[in-house]
Amino acid sequence: GESVGLHLPTLSVQEGDNSIINCAYSNSASDYFIWYKQESGKGPQFIIDIRSNMDKRQGQRVTVLLNKTVKHLSLQIAATQPGDSAVYFCAETYGGATNKLIFGTGTLLAVQP
Amino acid sequence: EAGVTQSPTHLIKTRGQQVTLRCSPISGHTSVYWYQQALGLGLQFLLWYDEGEERNRGNFPPRFSGRQFPNYSSELNVNALELEDSALYLCASSKRSGGRGYEQYFGPGTRLTVT
Numbered sequence: 001g002e003s004v005g006l007h008l009p010t011l012s013v014q015e016g017d018n019s020i021i022n023c024a025y026s027n028s029a030s031d032y033f034i035w036y037k038q039e040s041g042k043g044p045q046f047i048i049d050i051r052s053n054m055d056k057r058q059g060q061r062v063t064v065l066l067n068k069t070v071k072h073l074s075l076q077i078a079a080t081q082p083g084d085s086a087v088y089f090c091a092e093t094y095g096g097a098t099n100k101l102i103f104g105t106g107t108l109l110a111v112q113p
Numbered sequence: 114e115a116g117v118t119q120s121p122t123h124l125i126k127t128r129g130q131q132v133t134l135r136c137s138p139i140s141g142h143t144s145v146y147w148y149q150q151a152l153g154l155g156l157q158f159l160l161w162y163d164e165g166e167e168r169n170r171g172n173f174p175p176r177f178s179g180r181q182f183p184n185y186s187s188e189l190n191v192n193a194l195e196l197e198d199s200a201l202y203l204c205a206s207s208k209r210s211g212g213r214g215y216e217q218y219f220g221p222g223t224r225l226t227v228t
Contacts, residue, residue, distance in 0.1 A: 043203050043219030089155060100169050105155040
């Protein structure tokens with residue numbers, strides 16, 4: 001079925017280090033990608049997005065990289081903090097007025113103090 | 114600005130029963146989306162409503178249905194509950210800008226347990 005997969009289900013990092021969360025997508029027609037953060041007991045929270053005509057976009061402490069050649073997406077978090085501990089999902093959507101987001105299964109980021 | 118709200122927070126039903134979940138979008142948002150998040154799995158798209166109409170549907174059986182009201186709030190109905198329907202049901206809302214409401218804002222979800 002439709003899916004966006006993640007390479008690493010769990011990522012453990014030390015506080016202050018940089019984190020990189022990876023995501024592979026399957027549909028080469030996907031033209032918009034989003035990273036969400038989901039803390040325990042809460043709904044997903046929008047972090048950052050990127051369109052397919054870009055290969056990099058930066059936010060506050062976060063950077064998303066898109067490699068369309070290999071259909072790969074990554075989220076980089078600088079100076080990871082304990083509050084960054086959560087499950088991170090990548091999501092994709094593609095042409096047409098579907099507004100349908102296809103989510104990956106998620107990566108758990110565990111920040112060690 | 115109030116976020117997306119959902120009710121109830123938790124719900125326990127028995128197999129075969131019916132359930133209705135409710136969602137109120139962010140003020141000014143016309144699109145409402147429903148997702149199912151089963152334990153250990155990612156979010157699976159269920160339904161998209163905009164301006165009172167169903168715009169798209171995920172790969173779920175017809176016993177999953179819903180509607181959107183004139184005030185843009187929405188209900189998700191699940192009939193003939195099965196054990197595998199146990200999940201967190203998330204509602205999201207967005208503006209419908211340019212025909213594609215990209216930024217979807219999520220509510221806290223309703224945890225449904227079917228026994």
